[in-house]
Amino acid sequence: MANAESAQQAVTEHAEIGVIGGSGFYSFLENVTEVEVPTPYGSPSDSLFFGEIAGRRVAFLPRHGRSHHLPPHRINYRANLWALRSVGVRQVLAPCAVGGLRPEYGPGTLLVPDQLVDRTKSRADTYYDGEPLPEGAVPNVVHVSLADPYCPSGRSAALAAARGREWEPVDGGTLVVIEGPRFGTRAESRWHAAMGWSVVGMTGHPEAALARELELCYTSMTLVTDLDAGAEAGEGVSHEEVLKVFAANVDRLRGVLFDAVAGLRANEDRDCLCTKALEGLETGIELP
Ligand SMILES: [Zn+2]
Numbered sequence: 001m002a003n004a005e006s007a008q009q010a011v012t013e014h015a016e017i018g019v020i021g022g023s024g025f026y027s028f029l030e031n032v033t034e035v036e037v038p039t040p041y042g043s044p045s046d047s048l049f050f051g052e053i054a055g056r057r058v059a060f061l062p063r064h065g066r067s068h069h070l071p072p073h074r075i076n077y078r079a080n081l082w083a084l085r086s087v088g089v090r091q092v093l094a095p096c097a098v099g100g101l102r103p104e105y106g107p108g109t110l111l112v113p114d115q116l117v118d119r120t121k122s123r124a125d126t127y128y129d130g131e132p133l134p135e136g137a138v139p140n141v142v143h144v145s146l147a148d149p150y151c152p153s154g155r156s157a158a159l160a161a162a163r164g165r166e167w168e169p170v171d172g173g174t175l176v177v178i179e180g181p182r183f184g185t186r187a188e189s190r191w192h193a194a195m196g197w198s199v200v201g202m203t204g205h206p207e208a209a210l211a212r213e214l215e216l217c218y219t220s221m222t223l224v225t226d227l228d229a230g231a232e233a234g235e236g237v238s239h240e241e242v243l244k245v246f247a248a249n250v251d252r253l254r255g256v257l258f259d260a261v262a263g264l265r266a267n268e269d270r271d272c273l274c275t276k277a278l279e280g281l282e283t284g285i286e287l288p
Contacts, residue, residue, distance in 0.1 A: 011037050011087055013050045015059035016267050018089035018216075020080065020207065021096070022068075024250040025257060026051055026060040037086060041078040041124075045070055048083060054262035059087055063096075063203060071181040072202035078124055081210040086288035090267040091154060091217040093260055094207055095253055097246050098175065098199040099183070099228035099237055101192050107245045109224040110256070111170035111199055112158050116149040116220075118205040120179045125206030127213050133284060140284025142213070144277045149208040153265060153272045154219030161259035167252060173198030175222060177205040183237040189229040200228050214287060217264075217274045221257070223249055 013035045019025060026032060029051040036047050049060040061080055064070045084092060100106060118125075128142035162169040176192050178184060180202035184192070192200055199222050211218035225245035229236040 011035055013048070013059075014088045015048075015050055015057040015084075016088055016090065017056055017058045017261055017264060018084035018092040019058055019060045019257065019261070020063050020084075020092060020094045021060070021257070022064070022250075023062050023066050025095070025254050026058075029053070037083040039079045039082040039086065041082055042076050044079045044083040045075055048087060053258050056261055056264070057088075058261055059084055059089055073120070073122055073179055073181060075203065077206050077210055078127060081207065081214055081216065082127075082288065085214050085216060088267075089216065090270065091151070091219075091264050092211055093154065093158065093219050093221065093257060094204075095221045095223065095257060096201050096203050097225045097242055098201040098222040099189075099226050100199055100224040101176075101189065101197055101228050103227065105170065105199060105224050105227075107224055107226055108249060109170060110162055110167055110253070111173050111222045111224065112155050112162075113175040113198065113204075113220050113222060114148070114150055114155065114172040115174040116146075116204060116208055117174055117176040117195075117197060118209075120177055120205050122179065123206055125209055127210065127285060128283065130284075138282045138284045142278065142281050142283050144209075144212050145273075146209055146212055148273060149212065149218075151217035151219050151272055151274050153270070154217050154260075157263035158219050158221050158256070158260045161256045161263055164259055165252065165255050167256060170198070175204045175220060176200050178202055184229055186229045186236070192228070199224060212274060212277050215275055215277045217270060217272060219260075221253075221260070223253055
C-alpha cells in the first residue's frame with residue numbers, strides 16, 4: 001500500500017522530490033506552477049509550487065506560508081507532509097534556520113544533522129492517532145522507529161552538494177527542537193549545549209517524525225544564523241539578526257539545495273530504512 005501510487009489524485013501535478021523552505025528557493029525558477037492541495041488534515045502552509053531542477057520534478061512548500069504569517073507552533077505539519085506525499089513526493093529536503101550551540105558553529109555554518117531531540121509541547125505530531133473507528137476496522141495505532149530520524153542517502157547527497165560548492169558542512173550533530181516562538185533563555189541554551197547537542201531550531205519536529213510515518217525520506221539541512229544565548233556573551237538572539245544572516249546565505253544555500261536535488265536517487269531506487277518504516281504494520285489509514 002505505502003509504495004503504491006495513488007490512483008485517484010485530485011491534483012494532477014506530480015513531483016518526486018519535496019522541498020520545505022522559503023520562497024527564496026523557488027521564486028526565480030521558470031515555469032513554476034502553483035497548486036492548492038487539500039488534505040484530510042486541513043490546509044498546508046501554502047500552495048505547492050511545482051518546478052523542475054536538473055530534470056527532476058520538485059514541489060516547494062513555504063513552511064511558514066509565502067508571507068511568513070505562520071509561527072513554528074502554528075504550522076500544520078501533518079497537512080504539509082501529507083500534501084507532499086499525495087502528489088508523489090517520496091524524498092524531502094528541509095532547509096531551516098537554527099541557532100548554534102557551540103562557539104565553533106557560528107553564523108554561516110551549514111550542519112546536516114543525524115540526530116534529533118524533541119522539546120516541543122503543543123503540536124499534532126502523528127498520523128496514527130487511534131481515533132474511534134467503525135467496528136472491524138484496523139485500529140490506527142502504529143509505532144514507527146525514529147532511532148535514526150534522517151535519511152542516510154539524503155544526508156549523503158546534501159553533504160556532497162555542499163562540498164561540491166566548497167561550503168564545508170558539519171557532518172552530523174543533534175538538532176534540538178524547541179516550541180518557540182520565543183528564543184531560549186541562557187540557562188536553556190547552556191543546558192542544550194551541555195547535553196552535547198549541536199544546534200537549536202523550532203520546526204525540525206514533527207517534520208522528521210511525520211515524514212517517517214509516511215515512509216518518506218527526510219533530510220534536514222540547517223543553516224546557523226546566530227549563536228544561541230548561552231553560546232555567546234552578547235544580547236542574545238534577535239529575529240532581525242536571524243533574517244539578515246539567512247538572506248546573506250540564501251543564494252549559496254539554494255545552490256547546495258539544487259545540487260542535492262540532482263544528487264538524490266530516483267524514488268523507485270530507494271532502499272533506505274525510511275522505505276521500510278511501516279513494513280509488517282497495519283495502519284488504520286490509507287496513505288496517499
Ligand atoms: Zn531514505
